[in-house]
Amino acid sequence: MQTVHTRQQLKSTIRSWKEQGQIVAFVPTMGNLHDGHLHLIKAAKQRADRVVVSIFVNPMQFGKNEDIDAYPRTLEQDSARLALLEVDLLFAPAVSEVYPVSLDKMTRIEVPGISDVLCGEHRPGHFSGVATVVTKLFNMVQPDIAVFGEKDFQQLLVIRTMVRDLDQPVEILGVATVRESDGLAMSSRNSYLSEEERKKAPFLYQTLREMIEAIRKGNVSYLELEESAAKKLENAGFRPDYVNIRNANSLQPASIGDHALVVLAAAWLGKARLIDNIAVTLKG
Ligand code: PAF
Numbered sequence: 001m002q003t004v005h006t007r008q009q010l011k012s013t014i015r016s017w018k019e020q021g022q023i024v025a026f027v028p029t030m031g032n033l034h035d036g037h038l039h040l041i042k043a044a045k046q047r048a049d050r051v052v053v054s055i056f057v058n059p060m061q062f063g064k065n066e067d068i069d070a071y072p073r074t075l076e077q078d079s080a081r082l083a084l085l086e087v088d089l090l091f092a093p094a095v096s097e098v099y100p101v102s103l104d105k106m107t108r109i110e111v112p113g114i115s116d117v118l119c120g121e122h123r124p125g126h127f128s129g130v131a132t133v134v135t136k137l138f139n140m141v142q143p144d145i146a147v148f149g150e151k152d153f154q155q156l157l158v159i160r161t162m163v164r165d166l167d168q169p170v171e172i173l174g175v176a177t178v179r180e181s182d183g184l185a186m187s188s189r190n191s192y193l194s195e196e197e198r199k200k201a202p203f204l205y206q207t208l209r210e211m212i213e214a215i216r217k218g219n220v221s222y223l224e225l226e227e228s229a230a231k232k233l234e235n236a237g238f239r240p241d242y243v244n245i246r247n248a249n250s251l252q253p254a255s256i257g258d259h260a261l262v263v264l265a266a267a268w269l270g271k272a273r274l275i276d277n278i279a280v281t282l283k284g
Helices: 007-019 035-047 075-084 126-141 153-165 188-192 195-200 203-216 222-235
Strands: 002-004 024-029 050-055 089-091 145-149 171-175 239-247 260-269 272-281
Touching (some): 002 007, 007 024, 007 050, 007 126, 024 035, 024 126, 035 050, 035 145, 050 075, 050 126, 089 126, 126 153, 145 153, 153 171, 153 260, 203 222, 203 239, 203 260, 222 239
Parallel strands (some): 002 089, 024 050, 024 145, 050 089, 145 171
Antiparallel strands (some): 239 260
């Protein structure tokens, strides 16, 4: 595996692949790789001749009081895992390589509507930071395919919308959430959980599953389901930012008659902000 740190090195390698007509798949990450990332990379390998992975903890998507300093950085360990998976190229740029000017002077991409609800409401500017860095990385890597996890359901929708609206020439592939054996969705932020909190953490997914079961059985009292789920989480020691049943395409509150639904939650457990979701398509 080749590791590069500059745009220049990245471009010359990718140019030579493109000249040979090879298909390039790209998996953008912030590092601290877990099995969830490995599934994204495997999906990329199945679809392309070459796989590029980036590791970049993007300052633009973190709010002022968020965990950018604490965010786990494990480049050496990540690089060894990627080499074992026979990834072709690791791009690990410094902040100054991606943002040569200060962040407040940078052009930003906004994806209105879909970015302003749920996590966007609790993390103002977050999705603009994601959309901007993903666009910059797409421009640098020029992939044919880019792979993202469905665990970040809203992020995936923001990226799909951006690619459609800006005619970005890349196919977006979503990959199902990878879970621990007790159901907890894999995430780099799970490392913030204490032993005690780690035992409680799967309750988030369990709560979403109960909501989905009720919806499948025909319960359309969405507000009541949301309120009772939030209470259950609070009683179990979580601090929910939101637990919502939404239209899976617009992320607006679900209406009776909507077929494509998604139940999404973000909740704090100690220092970890956990997010999870389950999508469902109702028949009829
Ligand atoms: O999902 C992530 O890890 C990040 O939001 C991404 C897509 C790599 C952009 O920084």
